Amino acid sequence: MRHIISILIENEAGALSRVAGLFSARGYNIESLTVAPTEDASLSRMTLVTRGSDDIIEQINKQLNKLIDVVKVMDLTEGLHIEREMMLIKVRAEGGEAREEVKRLSDIFGGRILDVSEKTYIVELTGNARKLDSFIEALGPVPILETVRSGVSGIARGEKSLQA
Amino acid sequence: MELTGAEIIVRFLQDEGVEYVFGYPGGAVLHIYDAIYQQEGVKHVLVRHEQAATHAADGYARSTGKPGVVLVTSGPGATNAVTGIATAYMDSIPMVVLTGQVNSSLIGNDAFQEVDSVGITRPCVKHNFLVKDVAELATTLKKAFFIATTGRPGPVVVDIPKDVTAHRCHYSHPKRVSIRSYNPVVKGHPVQIKKALGLILAAKRPVLYTGGGVVLNDSAKQLTEFAKLLRLPVTNTSMGLGGYPATDDQFLGMLGMHGTYEANMAVSHCDLLIAIGARFDDRVTGNIAKFAPRAKIIHVDIDPASISKNVKVDVPIVGSVDHVLKEMINAIQATEERADAAALGHWWDQISEWRAKQCLKYDRSSPLIKPQFVIEKLYEVTQGDAFVTSDVGQHQMWAAQFYKFDKPRRWVNSGGLGTMGFGLPAAMGVQLAHPKAAVACVTGEGSIQMNIQELSTCMQYQLPIKVICLNNGYLGMVRQWQEFFYESRYSHSYMESLPDFVKLAEAYGHIGMHINQPGDVEAALQEAFKQKKRFVFLNFVTDKSENVYPMVPAGAGLDEMILV
Ligand SMILES: Cc1ncc(C[n+]2csc(CCOP(=O)(O)OP(=O)(O)O)c2C)c(N)n1
Numbered sequence: 001m002r003h004i005i006s007i008l009i010e011n012e013a014g015a016l017s018r019v020a021g022l023f024s025a026r027g028y029n030i031e032s033l034t035v036a037p038t039e040d041a042s043l044s045r046m047t048l049v050t051r052g053s054d055d056i057i058e059q060i061n062k063q064l065n066k067l068i069d070v071v072k073v074m075d076l077t078e079g080l081h082i083e084r085e086m087m088l089i090k091v092r093a094e095g096g097e098a099r100e101e102v103k104r105l106s107d108i109f110g111g112r113i114l115d116v117s118e119k120t121y122i123v124e125l126t127g128n129a130r131k132l133d134s135f136i137e138a139l140g141p142v143p144i145l146e147t148v149r150s151g152v153s154g155i156a157r158g159e160k161s162l163q164a
Numbered sequence: 165m166e167l168t169g170a171e172i173i174v175r176f177l178q179d180e181g182v183e184y185v186f187g188y189p190g191g192a193v194l195h196i197y198d199a200i201y202q203q204e205g206v207k208h209v210l211v212r213h214e215q216a217a218t219h220a221a222d223g224y225a226r227s228t229g230k231p232g233v234v235l236v237t238s239g240p241g242a243t244n245a246v247t248g249i250a251t252a253y254m255d256s257i258p259m260v261v262l263t264g265q266v267n268s269s270l271i272g273n274d275a276f277q278e279v280d281s282v283g284i285t286r287p288c289v290k291h292n293f294l295v296k297d298v299a300e301l302a303t304t305l306k307k308a309f310f311i312a313t314t315g316r317p318g319p320v321v322v323d324i325p326k327d328v329t330a331h332r333c334h335y336s337h338p339k340r341v342s343i344r345s346y347n348p349v350v351k352g353h354p355v356q357i358k359k360a361l362g363l364i365l366a367a368k369r370p371v372l373y374t375g376g377g378v379v380l381n382d383s384a385k386q387l388t389e390f391a392k393l394l395r396l397p398v399t400n401t402s403m404g405l406g407g408y409p410a411t412d413d414q415f416l417g418m419l420g421m422h423g424t425y426e427a428n429m430a431v432s433h434c435d436l437l438i439a440i441g442a443r444f445d446d447r448v449t450g451n452i453a454k455f456a457p458r459a460k461i462i463h464v465d466i467d468p469a470s471i472s473k474n475v476k477v478d479v480p481i482v483g484s485v486d487h488v489l490k491e492m493i494n495a496i497q498a499t500e501e502r503a504d505a506a507a508l509g510h511w512w513d514q515i516s517e518w519r520a521k522q523c524l525k526y527d528r529s530s531p532l533i534k535p536q537f538v539i540e541k542l543y544e545v546t547q548g549d550a551f552v553t554s555d556v557g558q559h560q561m562w563a564a565q566f567y568k569f570d571k572p573r574r575w576v577n578s579g580g581l582g583t584m585g586f587g588l589p590a591a592m593g594v595q596l597a598h599p600k601a602a603v604a605c606v607t608g609e610g611s612i613q614m615n616i617q618e619l620s621t622c623m624q625y626q627l628p629i630k631v632i633c634l635n636n637g638y639l640g641m642v643r644q645w646q647e648f649f650y651e652s653r654y655s656h657s658y659m660e661s662l663p664d665f666v667k668l669a670e671a672y673g674h675i676g677m678h679i680n681q682p683g684d685v686e687a688a689l690q691e692a693f694k695q696k697k698r699f700v701f702l703n704f705v706t707d708k709s710e711n712v713y714p715m716v717p718a719g720a721g722l723d724e725m726i727l728v
Contacts, residue, residue, distance in 0.1 A: 009345075025287050055472070055476075062468050066467070066468075066469050
């Protein structure tokens with residue numbers, strides 16, 4: 001199953017490589033990983049998307065907790081949560097019809113066109129991973145020149161929060 | 165008080181009560197060596213190879229419970245230390261390793277003798293640090309000792325750039341540190357302990373399976389009390405030997421690949437397995453699908469990540485072994501309830517039958533020296549009271565099977581990583597920590613050559629270690645696998661061009677003895693152990709074809725042993 005794991009970790013040199021190293025050493029998979037400092041500059045927050053059986057996810061949680069720099073770990077997929085990812089996508093849009101089509105799709109998906117050139121558009125789109133995938137699918141024959149995805153960020157709904 | 169970084173390190177080690185630092189100098193640590201020169205509190209032991217420094221510190225730690233301390237230079241000094249760090253990591257040994265680093269301004273420039281020590285050691289340390297500012301040095305060192313010695317212990321590396329050891333800063337000994345992200349659990353959860361007790365009192369065929377955690381946590385007394393209260397059969401892992409007295413009749417011996425028939429059969433047939441401070445290593449479980457198939461499992465461990473990692477358990481208890489055992493003993497004493505005595509009686513009858521197989525028997529009338537016989541005699545001559553370190557191979561298994569350890573911290577071996585070359589340097593650490601004790605290093609002619617240069621260190625520090633070399637002319641354990649599983653194609657398991665070990669020992673200033681008759685074994689050992697002040701190398705020419713039995717072949721269940 002796909003799990004979204006939030007990690008609060010000391011904002012120190014090497015912290016990221018401890019997490020990445022753990023995953024590669026133990027053969028766990030990382031689908032995406034995002035990391036940035038929090039409102040408390042001494043802490044970083046990571047969102048890690050992984051897949052595995054329940055046993056593996058349990059081990060991942062335990063092994064993450066075992067890292068000395070890790071302050072808190074939460075498996076967001078265990079409760080209600082919000083998942084967001086941002087994508088920048090550059091497409092070839094030549095000719096009236098193609099340009100219209102991209103603009104229309106972008107509107108439907110709630111995207112924004114950030115850059116326009118004679119032959120290209122850059123669309124910015126935010127949503128959960130599935131929505132971004134659907135957008136790419138919906139583009140159909142429109143040639144994609146580049147996609148950049150931020151990786152998933154996640155947060156639990158309601159009162160529940162990840163704090164030091 | 166303003167001190168240089170180098171002085172801070174040495175002062176800190178003094179204030180921390182560190183007796184010995186095992187090390188080897190080089191450019192990046194010259195300031196530290198200069199500070200060591202100007203004091204007497206901390207004694208430095210100069211080894212002949214950095215790997216030996218880590219193993220010696222490891223032996224010191226295993227035999228005392230105190231952290232071992234290592235000091236090496238940057239680059240090759242640090243990389244040479246890696247094997248010893250990984251060895252300590254696998255066996256959860258408390259150790260602090262100080263590695264020199266090039267000047268801060270040069271880091272990342274491929275400077276002379278620069279390696280990314282923090283990066284290289286990351287997967288085999290409990291934690292590591294790079295000290296960037298002399299102002300952080302003392303607290304970082306304190307954190308390193310705190311992390312190394314608490315929770316599930318392990319090695320911690322502190323990488324210190326040379327300029328940091330020259331800069332000055334105010335020093336006072338940090339009495340305490342707290343790390344918000346590191347709070348090891350000590351107390352087992354009362355609800356879990358109660359659940360465990362319910363299973364224990366309901367069991368008809370219980371077995372206690374205990375590991376290194378009992379030794380590391382100094383819980384041998386509690387374990388014995390607990391086992392005695394309920395007359396539980398006890399088996400130990402190799403790391404756990406000495407955690408329960410081997411001469412006690414509730415002891416079934418070691419379990420696992422070269423475990424006894426009775427221990428492996430008991431685990432295979434029990435209805436309750438109580439695992440304490442053990443981690444279900446593959447050398448212990450054999451084929452995991454066939455492991456303890458009829459049993460409910462209770463698992464007590466300080467490390468939550470050890471629980472349900474290899475084997476799903478029914479009642480996990482996270483906590484220090486010592487605390488959980490005390491709680492269990494109290495609870496049992498507080499209740500009248502006891503397990504079904506008749507069932508336990510039957511269980512013991514069954515175990516006696518398995519015991520009657522005498523799985524460790526060997527040919528006692530052989531004209532050749534049997535390696536098992538040497539260990540038996542070693543046990544007798546040292547009255548079971550020696551510290552025994554070992555290398556890795558057949559000799560290691562024979563030592564584990566035939567030396568009956570009644571006390572913890574007496575058996576010092578590389579269980580997890582299986583590091584050949586561990587035995588001799590580990591014995592140095594043990595002997596320094598216990599200057600009056602009998603210390604034996606059981607080894608093979610293959611393993612001993614992996615750190616043979618330490619014969620020189622043993623001379624310098626007058627360490628009266630006795631090397632018991634079971635010389636079978638083969639990389640015996642490799643040969644055994646080739647005989648069993650590769651139709652006796654002995655690919656590169658034969659040791660050609662062996663040195664004359666007697667002359668070699670003598671060249672280093674020690675006593676060497678050559679023994680090739682079974683009748684001479686005991687007298688030779690007697691004579692060697694009479695030499696209280698001298699290092700003696702005993703070269704026993706043993707039966708080349710002897711194998712370690714029982715053996716659970718890879719992929720088989722514990723009840724599918726090859727027997728003699
Ligand atoms: C550093 C290292 N290299 C290789 C091995 C693999 N290995 C395990 S046992 C063994 C043979 C050991 O031979 P020896 O020390 O003579 O002991 P014996 O088995 O003959 O008692 C080898 C090569 C190891 N454990 N460690």
